[in-house]
Amino acid sequence: MSARPRILLTRRWPEAVERRLAVSYDVTFNESDRPMDAAALAQAMRDHDALCPTVTDKVTRDVLLADSRQVRIIANYGAGYEHIDLTAAREAGLAVTNTPDVLTEATADIALTLMLMAMRRAGEGERELRAGDWSGWRPTHLLGQSLDGKLLGLVGFGRIARAVARRAEAFGMRIAYHGRRPADDMPTDAYFADLGALAEQADILSLHAPGGADTRHMIDAALLARMPGHAVLVNTGRGSLIDEGALAQALADRQIAAAGLDVYEGEPQVHPALISLPNVVLLPHLGSATIEARTAMGMKVADNLDRFFAGEPLLDPVA
Numbered sequence: 001m002s003a004r005p006r007i008l009l010t011r012r013w014p015e016a017v018e019r020r021l022a023v024s025y026d027v028t029f030n031e032s033d034r035p036m037d038a039a040a041l042a043q044a045m046r047d048h049d050a051l052c053p054t055v056t057d058k059v060t061r062d063v064l065l066a067d068s069r070q071v072r073i074i075a076n077y078g079a080g081y082e083h084i085d086l087t088a089a090r091e092a093g094l095a096v097t098n099t100p101d102v103l104t105e106a107t108a109d110i111a112l113t114l115m116l117m118a119m120r121r122a123g124e125g126e127r128e129l130r131a132g133d134w135s136g137w138r139p140t141h142l143l144g145q146s147l148d149g150k151l152l153g154l155v156g157f158g159r160i161a162r163a164v165a166r167r168a169e170a171f172g173m174r175i176a177y178h179g180r181r182p183a184d185d186m187p188t189d190a191y192f193a194d195l196g197a198l199a200e201q202a203d204i205l206s207l208h209a210p211g212g213a214d215t216r217h218m219i220d221a222a223l224l225a226r227m228p229g230h231a232v233l234v235n236t237g238r239g240s241l242i243d244e245g246a247l248a249q250a251l252a253d254r255q256i257a258a259a260g261l262d263v264y265e266g267e268p269q270v271h272p273a274l275i276s277l278p279n280v281v282l283l284p285h286l287g288s289a290t291i292e293a294r295t296a297m298g299m300k301v302a303d304n305l306d307r308f309f310a311g312e313p314l315l316d317p318v319a
Contacts, residue, residue, distance in 0.1 A: 005309050006070075007050040010036050010057050013077065014291060017298030024306065025050075042066040050075055050308075052301055053084070056267070061088040073308045074319075075301045078288075079103060080238065081318055082211040089319045096319035097304040101159065102296035103288035108163035110287045111236045114260025115152075115168075115204055117281045118232045120144040121258070124278050145203075145230065145257070148172035153202025155195065155218075156209035156237065157183055164206060176202065199226045204234060211238035221246040224255060232258045236287050239265040248273035251280055262287050 007021065008028040021027050028048065030036065035056050036044070044051055045066040053059050054077045064074075065088055073095040074084060081098050089096050117123050121144045128134050128142075152168045154161040154177040165175045175190055177183070178198045182191040192198035195218065199205055205227065209215045219233065219242045227233070233256060235242055244264070248271055250256050260281040264270050267285060274280055288294060304315050 005049040005305075006047065007052055007075075007305065008044045008048045009077075010041070010044075010051070010053045011077075013298045014295045016295055017302060020299070020302050021305075038063055045069040045071045049073075050305055052077055052305075054078055055080055055083055057083060059084040059089075061085045064088040064092050064094065073097070073305070075304050075308075076318075077297055077301050080211060082238070082240075086319045094319065095308060095314060095317065097301070097308075097314055097316045098318050099297040099300040100316060102300055103293045104159045104163050106290045106293035107160050107236050107287035108167055109290075110262055110283065111160070111164045111206055111208075111234055112167045112171075114234045114236065114262060114281055114283065115147065115206070115232065118234065118258040118260040118279075119147060119204070121279075123281045127278075145232075147204075150174070150203035151176055151201060153178065153192070153198045153205045155179075155198070155205065155207045155241075157186075158208060160236070161206070161208035164208070173204075196223060196226050199223055199231075200228070202231060203228070204232045206234040207237040207241050209237050209241055211240050216240045217243040217246075219243065219247065221249070224250040227256050229254070229256065231256045232260065234260045236262045239263040239267060244271035244274060247271075248277065251277050254279075 004026045006026045010030055012029065012033045038060065041057060041059065041063045045063060046068050048071055050073045051071045052075045059074060064085055074089060076084060076098045079098055079100045084096060086096060121142045125142050148171060150173050152173045152175055154165060157177040157179040168175060176192055176198055177190060178192045178195045224246055247259060251259060258279040262283045263285055270282060274282065288297065307314055
């Protein structure tokens with residue numbers, strides 16, 4: 001039996017990261033690259049010293065407290081960790097780490113992509129062209145909206161929201177935000193303590209709040225009703241932030257102009273009412289999907305593992 005720590009990656013990671021891990025660890029790769037069920041994750045807890053899950057894995061109490069477990073650290077591949085039962089992890093004495101900071105710029109790029117696509121009706125245009133339905137240029141065809149001069153309302157004002165704000169300002173947008181408290185480096189009048197008040201004024205409402213019970217369905221039918229008819233909703237935060245049924249109804253009724261979504265509450269399932277709507281852009285969770293970001297995420301996991309097994313302080317502990 002190998003004396004090296006045994007680690008399991010629940011999905012395939014960028015090649016450079018897998019090569020690095022294989023140098024120092026006895027690594028089990030999920031060759032199928034399909035989600036592991038609870039039984040497989042529980043067995044992994046018994047057979048390995050470290051479990052390296054992704055946001056697609058439900059690391060529940062039953063998984064974490066599996067009998068005869070050997071795992072001592074959950075090194076999560078991703079910044080979000082709502083899929084891990086941290087209370088159970090603490091009860092079991094397990095360390096838990098994540099990968100903050102390294103996916104900021106890539107996710108901000110996707111937020112701007114969704115804004116541009118939704119505002120300029122790019123998804124509608126591409127579908128029309130591919131279907132062979134484009135009859136040629138005409139002055140009133142698929143008229144959208146410019147970003148220039150519009151008020152961008154950021155819900156949450158952490159690293160990613162700030163990166164989005166920098167990009168938006170380059171497009172001539174004005175910035176407002178809602179969060180737990182005002183930021184010291186922002187104009188006083190840019191802060192909205194009340195989310196509804198921000199929704200009433202924003203031309204684009206972009207979501208960057210954390211997930212969890214406190215923020216679940218913070219965008220509901222009542223909030224959507226307060227948004228202007230020309231407004232666009234963008235979500236690169238957590239799928240649970242939006243009541244997707246209410247959003248689908250608001251889009252169908254043209255209560256708001258459009259939406260751009262990269263995350264969903266029931267991933268990989270998408271609310272069926274959203275699929276057929278022309279005025280919503282749907283991306284398959286591409287926020288951090290650049291080779292640079294995904295490699296950096298994996299390298300951060302490796303750094304945390306190296307420190308843990310060397311008995312050194314962790315870089316990114318969450319439990």
